[in-house]
Amino acid sequence: MELHQNTIGVKALVLKKLGTPTVFVILLMVLFSLFTFKYWLNGADPFFQGDVDQYYSYLVAEFIHHDFSFHFPHHYWLIKAPNGDLVPKVTMGMAILYFPFFIIGNNIAYVFGYDPLGYSSPFGWCIHFGTFIYVFTGFWYLRKTLLLFFSEWVSAITLFLILFATNLFFYTYREGEMTHSYLFFLFSLFLYHTVKWHFVKKIKHFYYLSFIAGFITLIRPTEILVLLVPFFYGIATWPDFKLRIAELLSLKWKLFLSVLLFMTPIIPQLIFWKEHTGRFLFFSYGSDEHFFFNDPKLYSILFGWHKGWFIYTPLALFMIAGLVLMFFKRYKLAFPITIYLMLNIYLISCWWDWGFGGAFGMRALVQCFAFLSIPLAYVINYVFSIKKKTLKISAVAACFLCFGFFTSVNVFHMWAARNYVLHWDAMSKESYQFIFFKTGYSQTERNYLETLFKYPDYEAMRKGERDEK
Numbered sequence: 001m002e003l004h005q006n007t008i009g010v011k012a013l014v015l016k017k018l019g020t021p022t023v024f025v026i027l028l029m030v031l032f033s034l035f036t037f038k039y040w041l042n043g044a045d046p047f048f049q050g051d052v053d054q055y056y057s058y059l060v061a062e063f064i065h066h067d068f069s070f071h072f073p074h075h076y077w078l079i080k081a082p083n084g085d086l087v088p089k090v091t092m093g094m095a096i097l098y099f100p101f102f103i104i105g106n107n108i109a110y111v112f113g114y115d116p117l118g119y120s121s122p123f124g125w126c127i128h129f130g131t132f133i134y135v136f137t138g139f140w141y142l143r144k145t146l147l148l149f150f151s152e153w154v155s156a157i158t159l160f161l162i163l164f165a166t167n168l169f170f171y172t173y174r175e176g177e178m179t180h181s182y183l184f185f186l187f188s189l190f191l192y193h194t195v196k197w198h199f200v201k202k203i204k205h206f207y208y209l210s211f212i213a214g215f216i217t218l219i220r221p222t223e224i225l226v227l228l229v230p231f232f233y234g235i236a237t238w239p240d241f242k243l244r245i246a247e248l249l250s251l252k253w254k255l256f257l258s259v260l261l262f263m264t265p266i267i268p269q270l271i272f273w274k275e276h277t278g279r280f281l282f283f284s285y286g287s288d289e290h291f292f293f294n295d296p297k298l299y300s301i302l303f304g305w306h307k308g309w310f311i312y313t314p315l316a317l318f319m320i321a322g323l324v325l326m327f328f329k330r331y332k333l334a335f336p337i338t339i340y341l342m343l344n345i346y347l348i349s350c351w352w353d354w355g356f357g358g359a360f361g362m363r364a365l366v367q368c369f370a371f372l373s374i375p376l377a378y379v380i381n382y383v384f385s386i387k388k389k390t391l392k393i394s395a396v397a398a399c400f401l402c403f404g405f406f407t408s409v410n411v412f413h414m415w416a417a418r419n420y421v422l423h424w425d426a427m428s429k430e431s432y433q434f435i436f437f438k439t440g441y442s443q444t445e446r447n448y449l450e451t452l453f454k455y456p457d458y459e460a461m462r463k464g465e466r467d468e469k
Contacts, residue, residue, distance in 0.1 A: 047123070047124030047125075047127065047128060047177065048119055048123075048124065050358065051090070051178060051179075052175075052177040052178060053075075053076070054076060054077050054088060054089060054090045055090055055093075055094035055095055055098070055177075055179070056094075056095060056098060056102075056118075056127075057070070057074075057076045057088050057090075057095075058088065058092045058095035059095050059098060059099065059102050059118065060074070060117075060118040060119075063102070063106070063118075064116070064117055064118045068272070068275075068276065069085065069086070069276070070086055070087075070088075076088060077089040077090070079284050079285070079286050081276060081277035081278065081279075081282065082277065082278065082279075083276075083277060083278045085276045085277060087272075087273070087276050087277055087282070087284060088284065089284050089285060089286075090284070091218055091219065091221075091269050091284075092218070092268065092269055092272065093215060093218035093219035093220075093265070093269075094177075094179060094182060094219060096215075096218075096265070096268075097130075097134065097182050098127050098130065098177075100130065101126040101127045101129065101130030101133075102118075102123060102126070102127060104126045105122040105123035105124070105125070105126035105127065106118075106122075106123065108122035108126065109122040109123060127177060128176060128177065131172065131176035131177055131181055131182070132172070132176070134181065134182055134185040135168075135172050135176070135181050135184065135185060137185055137188075137189075138184050138185035138186075138187070138188035138189070138370065139159055139162075139163070139188070141188045141189050141191075141192045142159065142162070142188040142191070142192070142370055142373055143155055143159055144192055145188070145191050145192045145195055145373075145374075146158060146159070146373060146374070146377055148195055148199070149374070149377070149378075150377045150378075150380075150381050151381070153384075154377050154380050154381045154384065155377065157377075157380055157403075158373050158376050158377040158380060159373075161315060161376065161403060161406075161407070162369050162373050162376070164407050164410065164411070165313075165315045165403065165406045165407040165410045166313050166315055166316075166366070166369050166410065167312060167313055167360050167361040167362075167363065167366055167410070167413070168180070168181065168184060168366050168369055169410055169411070169414055170360040170361070170413070170414055170417060171360075171363065171366050173414065174360075174414070174417065174418065175360075178363070179219055179220060179367075180363055180364075180366035180367055181366070182219070183216060183219060183220060183223065183366075183367035184366060184367045184369065184370055186212055186215055186216050186219075186367075187216070187226065187367045187368070187370035187371060188370040189208070189212050190209055190212045190213060190216065190226055190229075190370075191229070191370055191371060191374075193205040193206075193208040193209040193212065194209050194229055194230040194233065195233075195333075197209060197230065198230070198233050198234060198332070203251075203254055206230075206251075206254070206258055207257070207258055207261055209230055210258035210259070210261040210262045211261040211262065211264060211265065213226055213227055213262055214261065214262040214263060214264060214265040214266050215265040217262075217265075217266065218265045218266050218269055222344070222347050223344075223367070225340050225343050225344055225347075226340065228336055228339055228340045228343070229333075229336040229337065229340050229371065230336075231244065231248075231336070232244075232335055232336035232339060233332055233333065233336050234332035235335060235336075236330060236335065288462050289352055289353075289462065290352055291347070291350040291351055291352070292350050292351075292352060292464055292466065293350050295350070295464065295466065296346055296349035296350050297349045297350075297354045297466055297467070297468070298345065298346070298349045300349070300354060300355075300467075300468045301345055301348055301349045301354060301362060302345070304468045305427055305428050305429040305431075305432050305468070306355055306425075306426075306427055306428070306454075306456075306468050306469075307354075307355040307356070307359060307361060307362050307363075307427070308361075308362065309361070309362040309365055311361075311432070312360070312361030312362065312413060313361055313362070313365075313410070314406050314409060315376070315403075315406045315410075316365075316372070318375075318376055318379050318402070319369075319372040319375050319376045319379075320375070321375075321379055322372075322374070322375025322376055322377075322378040322379040322382075323337060323338055323341075323372075323375045325375070325378055325379065325382060326374075326375055326378055331378070333374055334375075337371050337372070337374065337375065340371065341368060341371070341372070344365070344368065345365070348362075348364045348365070352461055352462055352464075352466065353456075353458065353461055353466075354466065355425060355456065357424075357425060358424035358425050359424060359425065360413065360414075360417050360422070360424070361413070379399075380399070383395045383396055383399050384396065412436075412437055412439075415439070416435055421435050421438075421441065421449070422435060423453050425455070425456060426453035426454055426455045426456070427453070427454075428452055428453065428454040428469070430452040431449060431452035431453050431454075434448075434449060434452055435449065454469040456469070
């Protein structure tokens with residue numbers, strides 16, 4: 001894939017002026033839309049629930065109770081280590097990202113007399129605001145990456161669709177403090193420095209992507225697969241592969257430094273585990289949560305009514321189409337994105353709970369939209385580049401009708417999830433068809449809908465009975 005060169009002249013300047021505020025416009029739309037959800041304004045405490053409370057536990061333990069043994073009253077998911085100590089099920093990566101906003105919330109709580117134990121409104125609102133900072137920093141870097149290949153207009157349309165036509169929308173608005181929006185931020189930075197390293201060969205970009213990859217791995221260890229993207233960038237043949245190995249080895253001490261940078265975010269976790277479990281490496285999910293590598297649920301991951309990727313994020317179909325087109329054109333990012341995506345989907349499908357519990361759609365793939373923005377933009381660019389005028393008008397109209405429909409579906413999904421119509425872990429073909437674009441329900445209809453839900457048997461799934469009902 002070659003660097004995009006905007007045409008010099010008035011047209012290019014106009015496009016640049018129009019495109020520059022794209023991310024900021026989206027940010028304003030999101031911040032404004034936040035206040036349309038009474039969920040955030042009804043006096044309830046929506047911030048620290050489920051997984052988020054577990055990620056947050058490190059901050060409460062260290063800075064509020066000064067007790068990393070977690071001997072204070074709160075319902076955390078603690079796993080007993082071989083030495084008898086209790087440690088959190090999750091790693092500390094998210095707590096590190098929450099930390100700057102936790103400190104701000106702590107100071108506000110102290111000044112204005114709120115409950116100082118870490119769970120009052122100032123803590124929640126500051127961390128929630130931090131989510132927006134991270135997400136839109138991610139969008140800013142994603143825009144910088146897209147502009148290396150595409151025009152301002154193509155980049156702007158792509159950014160809009162990534163937010164409003166995927167379940168990143170849900171994991172920014174409704175459950176923004178989950179890992180997915182934060183990983184989207186890290187993936188966007190990682191992609192930018194990957195592309196810059198291959199374009200300009202400045203070692204600083206290699207250092208940056210190494211450090212970011214370490215942070216990604218700390219938050220979600222299976223995402224170490226992201227390293228495949230810079231490694232396989234531009235590789236199409238066996239000689240290319242050997243050349244890449246030689247290129248990396250030629251870095252010598254710089255390669256060693258990049259490994260240290262990769263380990264830097266991970267080392268605090270290893271020290272914590274060593275101190276509290278007696279081991280540097282500790283599988284904190286326990287013995288009853290594991291992978292079934294010989295029984296991947298690929299169809300359910302992609303097409304199932306329970307959480308299927310193409311069902312709940314149909315825009316992904318355009319992304320896959322873009323990957324296919326990129327392969328035909330032999331674009332340098334086609335193979336690395338494809339191999340990363342295929343291996344990631346396989347791992348997700350092998351996890352004992354391939355639906356990942358309470359979730360909107362296939363939440364384990366949300367962060368991948370940073371990478372998949374490239375093939376999506378390629379499809380948009382391809383349509384805009386059609387030479388024949390009548391064909392171009394028809395193709396553009398068809399594309400935008402699809403994009404409009406997919407965005408509407410995604411916003412409807414968001415509404416349905418917000419109103420407990422789209423169930424977090426019990427959707428079936430019958431329940432989905434019953435609720436599709438239906439916004440009014442009598443009590444009788446809600447009772448009937450309840451009969452259509454198919455609840456997973458988590459105990460059976462742990463034992464390997466993982467077929468979608």
